[in-house]
Structure formats: C-alpha cells, structure tokens
C-alpha cells in the first residue's frame with residue numbers, strides 16, 4: 001500500500017499532487033468551501049459565543065507540536081503548525097470568530113466552520129474532545145493533523161450539520177464507526193490516506209446508501225477489502241469517487257461507470273476486473289483512473305466520444321484491441337494506456353486530441369507507422385511510444401517542432417529515426433528535456449541534438465553508431481545534460497584530446513558494450529554513476545577519478561586496464577558503493593581503506609593479477625554484500641575477520657594463494673547472510689568448517705517464491721525526477737562442470753565450492769543443515785570416510801561433486817531422494833558396493849525458468865498535468881512482475897538505498 005512513497009522524497013524539486021483528481025485545475029470540483037474567504041465578504045464580524053470559545057481553546061490545549069516540518073510518507077506537504085497561534089483567550093479581543101481557520105454564522109455567531117488543514121499537530125482524540133461541543137459545525141477540515149492512531153470517535157455522529165468533512169492523512173485507525181452514517185447532510189467526505197482505517201462493518205455500500213447527498217467521496221488507502229457487488233446503483237448525487245488502493249477486488253458493475261453525475265472516478269491500485277461498458281454520450285465523466293487493476297477486454301468505442309473527458313489513465317491492466325477513434329472536439333489532456341496489450345495502429349484520430357499534453361502508449365503491441373497527425377498536437381508535453389512494434393521512418397525534426405514538447409520516448413520499436421542534415425533549417429525546439437532513442441536504427445549522432453540546449457536526459461543506446469564520438473557532440477546541452485547513455489553501439493572513443501568530458505552536470509554516464517580504446521574518458525566532478533565496462537580501454541586507471549567526490553558507482557570491468565589500483569581509491573570508498581574492476585590486467589596490492597565510513601556494498605576485482613594480503617580495513621565496510629577476489633594471486637589466510645559483516649552474501653576467493661586452515665569462531669555465529677562461497681583452487685587445508693556450516697542460516701532456506709536478483713537499487717534521473725534503477729551483481733562460477741557466467745544472481749541461488757584444496761577429514765554432520773544449497777562441490781581434496789547418508793537432506797541440490805577424494809564405502813540409497821540433482825560425480829574415490837538406482841536427472845526447475853522469462857522490470861513516469869512551465873505532478877512506480885501476481889509489489893525493491901546527492905538535483909523546467 002505504501003509502495004510508491006519511499007521514492008517521492010526524491011522529487012523535492014517537483015510539486016507533487018498525489019491525488020490525480022486534484023492535479024488538474026480543470027477537473028477539480030467545487031466543494032463547500034470552508035473558512036476565511038467568506039469572512040472577508042462580511043465585514044461586520046459576528047460575535048463569538050463563550051461556550052464555543054472555550055471549546056476551541058480546550059481543543060487547542062490537547063495538541064503537541066509536530067517534530068518534522070513535512071508530513072511523513074514523503075508527501076512533501078509542508079506543515080503549518082502555527083495556524084493556531086491566534087487562538088488565545090484574548091486573541092481578537094476574545095472574538096473567536098476572527099481566529100485563523102474559524103468561521104462563524106453571521107446571525108447566530110455559532111462556529112460553523114473549522115479549517116485546520118495541514119497543521120501536523122499531534123493529539124489523540126476521543127468522544128470527550130471539546131471539538132464535539134461545536135455542534136453547529138457545517139464544515140470541518142482537519143487534514144494532516146496527527147491523531148496518533150486514535151479511532152474516529154463515535155461523537156462524530158453528533159455533528160449532524162456537517163456538509164464537508166475532511167480527515168485526510170490524520171493517522172486515524174480502526175473501523176469507521178457506524179455513527180458516521182448519521183451525517184446525512186454530508187456532501188463531501190474525505191477519509192483518505194489513513195492506511196489503518198477500515199470500512200467493513202458498516203460497509204462501503206452501507207455508507208453510500210445512508211449518505212445520499214454525497215457528491216464527493218475519497219477513501220484512498222482505507223481498507224475496504226471487498227468486492228463492489230453491493231454497490232448501490234441509484235447514486236444520483238455522486239460526482240467524484242476515489243477508492244484508490246482500498247483492497248477492492250472482483251468484477252466492477254458496469255453501472256458504476258455510468259452514474260448520471262459522475263465526473264471523477266479513481267479506482268487505482270486495486271484488483272478489480274471486468275470489461276468497461278459503453279458510455280452514453282451524455283456522460284459527464286472528466287477523469288477516469290483505473291491504474292494497476294485487472295481490467296480486460298477492449299476499450300469501448302464510445303470512450304472516443306466523451307467530449308467532457310480530460311484525463312484517462314488505464315495503465316497496467318490487460319486491455320486488448322485497438323485504441324478507439326477519438327471524435328473531433330475531445331478535451332483530453334492526458335491519455336495513459338501503457339502496460340496493456342493493445343494492438344493495431346496508432347489511429348490518425350489521435351490528431352483530434354488538440355488539448356493533449358501527455359500521451360503514453362508504451363509497453364503495448366502497437367504496430368504500423370507513427371501518424372503524421374501527431375505533429376499537429378501543439379500542446380503535447382510528453383510523448384512515450386516505447387516498447388511497441390511501431391515501424392517506418394520517423395522524421396525527428398518534425399516532432400521536435402512541437403514547441404511544448406519536453407519528453408520524447410521512442411525506445412525499442414522497429415522505427416528508423418532520421419533527421420535533416422541541414423540543422424539551420426530545423427526550427428529551434430528549446431524545451432526538450434528528455435529524449436530516448438534507444439534502438440532506433442541510428443547510424444550516426446543526429447546533429448539536430450545541438451539545438452536541444454535544455455536536454456537533461458539523452459539515451460542513444462542500442463543503435464548502430466560507430467567510430468569516434470564527434471567533437472561537436474560534447475557541445476550538446478553542455479550546461480544541462482545529466483544522463484547520457486551511449487551503451488551498445490560500436491563507438492571507438494571520444495575525438496579530441498580533452499582532459500575531461502565537457503558536460504557540467506553529468507551524473508550518469510553509460511558507455512558499456514562499445515569498442516572504446518585508449519585511456520578512460522573522464523567525466524567532470526558531478527559524476528555519480530559511471531559505467532564503462534565491456535570496452536577495450538587501456539592504460540592506467542586515472543587517480544584523478546578520486547576527485548569525483550560524488551561517485552557511487554564505478555564500473556570499469558572487462559577492459560584492458562593495466563597498472564595498479566590507485567592508492568586513493570581507498571578514500572573513495574567513503575562514497576563509492578559499487579566498484580567493479582574485474583577482467584582487467586591490474587597488478588600489485590589492493591589499496592588500504594580508511595578505518596571508518598566505508599560505503600562499499602560491492603567490490604569485484606575478479607580476474608586481474610592482484611597480489612598481497614586482503615586489506616584488513618575491509619572489515620569496516622559494514623554494508624558489504626558482494627566480494628569477489630577470484631582469479632588473482634592474493635596470498636592470505638581465510639578472512640574470518642569479515643564474519644561480522646551481517647550483509648555479506650557472496651564471497652569468492654577462487655584461484656588465488658589462500659592457505660591454512662579455516663579458523664572458526666568459538667562462540668558467535670558469523671557470516672549470517674552468506675549464500676555463495678567459492679574457495680576453490682587455493683591451498684586451504686584442515687577439516688571442513690563444521691561450525692560455519694551450522695551457522696550459515698541463509699543457506700538453510702530456499703525461498704523460491706520471493707525470487708529477486710541481488711544487486712543495488714538506485715535512482716536514475718528522468719526528466720520528471722528520479723526513477724529507481726537496478727544494478728545486478730555479476731559473477732562466473734563453476735556449475736555442473738562448466739564455467740558459467742551469471743549476469744544476474746537470483747537471491748535463492750546458494751553455492752559452496754571448496755574444490756581443489758587440501759581439506760581433509762570426514763564430511764561433517766552439519767552439512768545436512770544447508771538445505772537451501774543448489775551446488776555443493778568438495779571435489780579434489782583429501783576427504784575421507786563414507787559418503788554420509790544425510791546428504792540426502794539437501795533437497796534443492798542440482799549438482800553434487802565429491803570426486804577425487806579418499807571417500808570409501810557405499811553410495812547411500814538416500815541420495816536418490818535428490819530429485820533436482822542433474823550432476824553427480826563421485827569418481828576418483830575408494831567406493832565399493834552397488835550403485836543405487838541413479839537419480840533421474842530432472843529438467844531444470846520449470847518454475848524458475850518461467851520466472852526468468854517473465855521477470856520484467858518496469859517503470860512508469862507520468863506527467864499528470866502541466867501548468868505554468870513546470871511539471872506539476874509525477875507519479876513514479878517501479879516493480880518487478882513475476883508470474884505470481886502477489887509478488888508484484890515486491891516491497892523490498894521500493895527502498896532505494898541511496899539517491900542522488902541533493903547538491904546535484906536540478907529543477908527541470910520547460911521553456912514555455
């Protein structure tokens with residue numbers, strides 16, 4: 001339920017409006033307004049009544065001041081705790097009618113309105129609260145007051161005069177009391193953003209049947225957990241209904257869409273299903289939001305005739321069929337249909353959407369060409385057609401002539417983007433902030449980019465651009481570019497002999513998978529994430545990188561760097577979270593790290609020629625998850641001093657000069673998170689570490705259902721703010737006799753490889769506790785004794801290699817229980833007796849394979865409205881979809897562990 005919030009704090013420079021119905025001025029409804037405006041119109045102030053004055057003062061007494069100046073959940077609602085400062089016995093000469101937020105009846109002087117929105121004040125509340133003595137109240141707004149998880153007091157039922165009640169984001173909890181059904185004068189009720197409130201008994205149906213004058217109802221986050229079967233159909237007053245993320249499920253009755261006065265319907269983030277009905281032409285619907293549900297079938301053709309409709313967001317459903325034909329005169333400003341299964345062409349009638357500002361059709365199965373009519377849509381701010389099967393030539397210059405366009409995303413279609421060669425002929429398009437042309441059949445850098453001075457995001461990855469990056473390209477948005485992705489082309493380097501690249505605000509540079517030669521191109525000080533792996537870069541790693549004080553990710557793997565790892569990299573670990581230098585030609589020792597403030601989570605130095613011992617100061621990197629020193633010439637003993645790091649999941653020391661016995665802890669358990677350990681091809685000796693095997697708790701479970709990849713979750717900039725991005729950990733490991741490369745590592749993949757050492761003695765009993773293991777390799781040691789029958793406990797084993805030891809006795813029958821076993825090697829021992837009926841090799845676990853295929857990392861970034869030159873609202877989501885819909889919200893993914901430093905965040909404004 002809270003899955004979007006953790007990211008929203010990153011949008012500090014964007015004004016956020018989270019409830020779409022209020023995000024566009026054109027769709028907001030007029031409601032009974034409360035408070036001070038009417039005071040201004042009535043100069044002779046009514047006189048406050050004594051009993052009500054003391055009730056107000058008593059109410060104020062109950063509050064404590066908030067700790068933060070913003071509301072929690074990162075909603076960026078600035079609190080105004082001083083609102084009650086004028087509430088003093090002598091304030092306004094004792095006339096409470098002129099206190100802030102208080103409205104009195106002109107004749108009687110009774111308090112009829114209280115607007116205390118957004119004070120953030122804390123208090124628990126119950127029915128004895130003096131608030132309920134204000135029985136003449138008609139409007140009451142306490143939104144963003146913190147009631148410390150109090151239930152809604154039953155005395156609310158005494159305020160029968162209420163027409164407007166707003167208790168949004170009040171930290172209320174429990175069942176909504178039945179007394180609320182007595183407030184039959186209510187025309188607006190907002191109980192949204194109270195995630196601990198429930199509406200079950202009474203039910204939503206009871207509420208709607210009682211409050212027959214209700215025009216506006218918002219229950220976002222309130223736990224309703226029911227179907228809409230009991231939804232009354234005769235709600236003639238209702239004009240705005242928001243039931244976002246309420247745990248609703250089942251079929252939606254078609255009549256809900258066609259309530260006579262309905263203007264705003266928001267059912268986002270539920271599990272509702274069904275088909276959308278045809279709409280009557282007289283429908284007054286202005287905003288329709290059904291994001292992240294299970295709606296299927298075709299879009300009704302009549303939707304194209306709804307002339308009042310302004311916003312339509314049906315993202316993340318299973319809608320099929322064509323995009324409807326839009327009639328001339330439609331008012332739509334926002335049309336979002338991404339992540340559905342729509343087919344057919346982009347209809348030329350999209351050209352009738354003269355008001356459209358944001359058009360998002362990504363992740364569908366759309367075919368055909370981009371209709372030329374799109375270039376008539378002069379209000380268009382954001383256009384995203386990515387991940388479809390659109391084809392044909394796209395004249396980029398023409399789209400860039402849309403003078404309001406800020407975001408243009410055409411990634412991954414079958415499009416061929418072309419540009420005019422004479423850029424002086426193209427009109428200056430100033431506002432574009434984001435241009436994504438990944439996989440658009442580009443053969444060279446389009447010169448028209450030089451015109452796009454405001455560009456902050458540029459993705460030209462997966463094209464066919466070859467040769468050197470021309471000198472002029474470094475002048476593209478020199479002052480503004482933050483994100484540049486040139487990966488997966490055939491680039492050989494940057495032309496010119498610059499000491500550093502020129503982009504002043506570049507924070508994310510991706511040059512992976514090109515043919516870059518020569519020294520490493522050096523970005524300026526702003527860089528945060530730099531990927532240059534899979535190239536042919538050579539020379540030394542410049543120590544100048546150490547002056548890049550914001551850098552968090554440095555990935556230079558799979559190049560031909562020589563020399564040493566600069567000594568100053570030790571200091572860089574204060575900011576550096578990921579350092580990947582594997583598959584280069586680096587030699588000498590590993591730099592010393594400072595004794596504290598190490599941020600490293602991932603260090604991969606695999607396959608170099610590094611020597612010497614491991615720096616003991618690594619033990620101070622308390623957040624380490626992944627360490628790979630494999631395939632070097634490191635000489636040391638087993639690093640048991642890393643055992644206190646509670647997050648370490650992967651430890652690879654393969655093929656080095658490690659030696660000695662594995663010293664185990666005497667009392668406390670160490671390496672509690674370890675799930676992959678590869679010590680193969682070293683000179684370890686002594687007994688197998690029985691105590692460790694007992695301690696490695698994370699190898700006891702195999703939680704296939706959770707299946708996520710291990711790696712970093714981080715933020716990448718988009719023109720609308722930062723979206724979560726992932727960095728998957730990579731490794732090679734021997735699996736079933738073959739060296740295998742893992743571009744991603746599933747979090748339930750568990751491996752012990754101790755092969756090719758000098759371990760001796762028997763296989764310890766505690767091995768049986770490692771029931772999550774997939775691969776176990778003890779081969780090529782000097783182990784003796786029998787093959788223990790308890791190995792039959794390791795039910796998840798896919799490969800068991802005990803070959804080339806001194807094991808004796810029989811092969812235990814219990815091993816035939818290992819149904820996933822595909823590889824079993826006990827050759828080169830002194831075994832005797834019968835061979836048990838060999839375990840039948842099973843096909844690789846089908847479920848896992850499906851998961852790999854269907855795991856899609858998705859993101860959506862949407863402009864909800866566009867006013868006065870700024871994007872005024874953005875909703876960002878990110879999720880992993882697996883075949884199990886219940887894991888869709890895989891919550892651990894929503895906690896980005898770090899984000900772009902505040903200093904580097906910029907406001908992206910349009911030129912409009």
Ligand SMILES: *[C@@H]1O[C@H](CO)[C@@H](O)[C@H](O)[C@H]1NC(C)=O
Pocket residue numbers: 124125126127128129
């Ligand atoms: C209501 O709250 C007040 C103030 O917190 C407290 O003194 C009183 O005991 C509470 N009454 C009930 C019935 O809980």
Ligand SMILES: *[C@@H]1O[C@H](CO)[C@@H](O)[C@H](O)[C@H]1NC(C)=O
Pocket residue numbers: 127128132133155158
């Ligand atoms: C609410 O109304 C009931 C019955 O009308 C009355 O007994 C009770 O005292 C009222 N409560 C308050 C707080 O005024």
Ligand SMILES: *[C@@H]1O[C@H](CO)[C@@H](O)[C@H](O)[C@H]1NC(C)=O
Pocket residue numbers: 022031117118141143166167168188189190216218
């Ligand atoms: C309730 O108050 C909040 C905060 O001012 C506001 O955003 C919301 O629109 C209000 N709800 C209604 C229904 O007016």
Ligand SMILES: *[C@@H]1O[C@H](CO)[C@@H](O)[C@H](O)[C@H]1NC(C)=O
Pocket residue numbers: 281301302305327
């Ligand atoms: C759209 O409206 C026109 C006239 O207003 C009508 O002729 C046509 O049948 C309508 N189309 C749909 C699909 O409702």
Ligand SMILES: *[C@@H]1O[C@H](CO)[C@@H](O)[C@H](O)[C@H]1NC(C)=O
Pocket residue numbers: 422423424425
């Ligand atoms: C480029 O376009 C401009 C403006 O249309 C024109 O004046 C100029 O001659 C063109 N240059 C070339 C080389 O075609």
Ligand SMILES: *[C@@H]1O[C@H](CO)[C@@H](O)[C@H](O)[C@H]1NC(C)=O
Pocket residue numbers: 536538560562
């Ligand atoms: C790597 O660099 C070394 C020395 O500079 C050179 O001999 C070798 O050919 C290079 N390897 C590749 C694959 O470019």
Ligand SMILES: *[C@@H]1O[C@H](CO)[C@@H](O)[C@H](O)[C@H]1NC(C)=O
Pocket residue numbers: 567568569570571
């Ligand atoms: C690391 O930082 C410390 C303190 O800023 C400095 O004294 C030291 O010289 C630095 N070490 C290297 C190798 O840059």
Ligand SMILES: *[C@@H]1O[C@H](CO)[C@@H](O)[C@H](O)[C@H]1NC(C)=O
Pocket residue numbers: 765766768769790
């Ligand atoms: C470890 O395995 C042994 C033998 O199977 C068993 O007796 C013991 O309870 C297991 N310990 C844990 C902590 O599972």
